[in-house]
Amino acid sequence: MSWAALIGLAAAAYLLKAAGPVLAGGREMGPRVDQVLALLSVPLLAALVAVQTLDGGERIVIDARVPALAVAGVLVWRRAPFLVVVLAAAATAALLRAAA
Amino acid sequence: MSDRRSITRDALAIGAATGAYGVSFGVLAVGAGLDVARACAMSLLVFTGASQFAVIGVLGGGGSVAAAMGPALLLASRNAAYGLSLVPILRGSRLSRALQAQLVIDESTAMARAQEDPGDARHAFLSTGLSVFVLWNAGTLVGALAGEGLGDPRDFGLDAMFPAAFLALLAPQLRQPGARQAAVAGVLIAVALLPLAPAGVPVMLAALGVVPGVLAARRAAA
Numbered sequence: 353m354s355w356a357a358l359i360g361l362a363a364a365a366y367l368l369k370a371a372g373p374v375l376a377g378g379r380e381m382g383p384r385v386d387q388v389l390a391l392l393s394v395p396l397l398a399a400l401v402a403v404q405t406l407d408g409g410e411r412i413v414i415d416a417r418v419p420a421l422a423v424a425g426v427l428v429w430r431r432a433p434f435l436v437v438v439l440a441a442a443a444t445a446a447l448l449r450a451a452a
Numbered sequence: 453m454s455d456r457r458s459i460t461r462d463a464l465a466i467g468a469a470t471g472a473y474g475v476s477f478g479v480l481a482v483g484a485g486l487d488v489a490r491a492c493a494m495s496l497l498v499f500t501g502a503s504q505f506a507v508i509g510v511l512g513g514g515g516s517v518a519a520a521m522g523p524a525l526l527l528a529s530r531n532a533a534y535g536l537s538l539v540p541i542l543r544g545s546r547l548s549r550a551l552q553a554q555l556v557i558d559e560s561t562a563m564a565r566a567q568e569d570p571g572d573a574r575h576a577f578l579s580t581g582l583s584v585f586v587l588w589n590a591g592t593l594v595g596a597l598a599g600e601g602l603g604d605p606r607d608f609g610l611d612a613m614f615p616a617a618f619l620a621l622l623a624p625q626l627r628q629p630g631a632r633q634a635a636v637a638g639v640l641i642a643v644a645l646l647p648l649a650p651a652g653v654p655v656m657l658a659a660l661g662v663v664p665g666v667l668a669a670r671r672a673a674a
Contacts, residue, residue: 353486353507355493357517361507362497365528369500370553372535373542377549381540388666392537393565394631395638395661396530397622400558402639403646403655404615411647417612424616428623434462438469441616445609 416452420445459567459576466559467583469613470501471591476605477504478595484512488596495592499585500557502527506651526652533659534561541565541573555581562621629672634665 381389405417424441432440474495481491486508494504503524510520535556541564542549555577564577605611626632638661645654 353490353511353517353520355490357521358490358494359497361503361521361524362494364525365498365500365503365531366554368525368528368532369535369556370550371532372537372539373549373553373556374546376536376539377542378544378546386540387669388662389537389540390565390628391630391634391662391665391669392533392659393561394622394625394634394665395641395658396533396537396655397558397562397565397618397625398635398638398661399642399655399658401615401618401622402642404611404618406643407646407651410649410651412643416609417615420609420612421615421619424619428620433458434617434620435465437620438465438613438617442609442613445612446607447609449607449609 416445416448419448456572456575459563459572460579463563463576463579463583466563466580466617467587469610469617470559470584471587472605472608472610473501474588474591475595475598476591477501477508477588478592478597479599480505480512480595481508481592482596482599484508486511486596488593491596492589492593495589498524498528499554499588500528500531501588502558502652523651526650526656529652530558530656530659531556533656534558537561538564538577541570541577543574552578552581555585557581557584558618559584562618566621566624568624628669630665630667630669633668634661637661637664 401421405421406412406414420441423444424437427437427440477495478491481494482488486494494507498504506523506527507520510523511517535553538556538561542552544552560577560581563580564573567573567576622635626635638658641661642654642658645657
């Protein structure tokens with residue numbers, strides 16, 4: 353990979369990140385816009401959870417990540433601390449894989 | 453969630469997990485033919501993990517640099533939506549916002565949006581963004597120098613850690629009006645597209661889930 357290609361990719365990635373905060377940031381947006389922006393992260397994060405759990409390279413794969421997420425879901429529902437949730441999920445997946 | 457110390461602690465934990473993936477990235481980047489300088493420069497300058505893994509995946513599989521750009525940019529495109537969602541949270545001068553923008557990624561957005569108080573949200577964004585930035589780059593350097601033989605992060609269940617973390621950070625956001633509808637729509641869009649669309653597209657288009665969310669919130673308020 354040439355340095356020019358690497359810098360080009362970095363510039364494009366940065367412009368995507370910066371467009372909102374640089375162009376629209378630092379001013380009051382009004383309650384209706386704020387409501388949309390506050391909700392915008394919700395479907396993205398929900399989709400990210402689903403994709404990171406099921407993604408097998410452009411196909412759906414059910415593996416140790418699924419029971420790990422189920423354990424995390426129960427712990428989140430029981431209001432367990434963040435660290436407990438993520439460590440329990442990792443331990444579940446690691447133990448299931450070690451046993452397999 | 454309002455205690456700043458607990459936010460910082462969670463931010464460091466997320467940084468540690470991404471740091472372990474940074475090691476994995478460094479190993480794979482060198483394996484795909486990048487030198488140590490380019491592997492490290494990519495983590496410093498591109499700094500969005502999914503896109504970086506996509507690039508070295510294509511290069512490692514014998515693909516051209518041009519073929520690697522499309523998937524990388526598709527995966528990076530969700531950062532534009534994250535940047536928009538952070539507009540009410542990121543403050544400061546234009547220069548300060550331009551610097552903070554490099555830290556706009558999955559983890560920093562999720563942590564910031566999980567906080568109710570705006571000051572906590574800024575603290576969560578910066579502490580998570582910086583923690584991930586430092587440890588992802590340190591991990592990349594270690595992996596690029598060490599090469600093979602450091603073990604697969606999946607053996608430690610680290611790949612299951614990320615969806616669990618995002619679920620935990622999503623949960624407090626589900627209390628706002630319309631959020632449940634938005635979340636369900638986002639999951640349905642992403643899962644339906646996962647077997648059909650190129651990587652990056654399912655999560656990006658899941659942003660459209662905001663539409664049923666806003667409609668439900670406005671119906672509830674009317």
